[in-house]
Amino acid sequence: MESSGQLTLEQQFQLRILQQSIEKLSAEQARDFLLEAFRQMMVKDNFAKQMFKDCYL
Template structure:
């Protein structure tokens, strides 16, 4: 099963837009972008944990 199977139509469109916008990134830009995305995922996880605490 493809990971996109669980996405809504709007989310699949967002993925296509994201792909188009990131195609021309240099290697350095892509690495910086991935690092920032990972950092933001960790912040999101921490926020979610705080919101779901008893």
């Protein structure tokens, strides 16, 4: 298994596809995309925190 700081080969491939898609976006679309990506990361973080919290109760 990869270390937590490394991407799997599949993730690297997905990142490359995303990079190619982003290159086609306007500046406004890129900002909206970035904001949504950060929002989703925050939701994921909250979910993980809640799972750990529930695990130790």
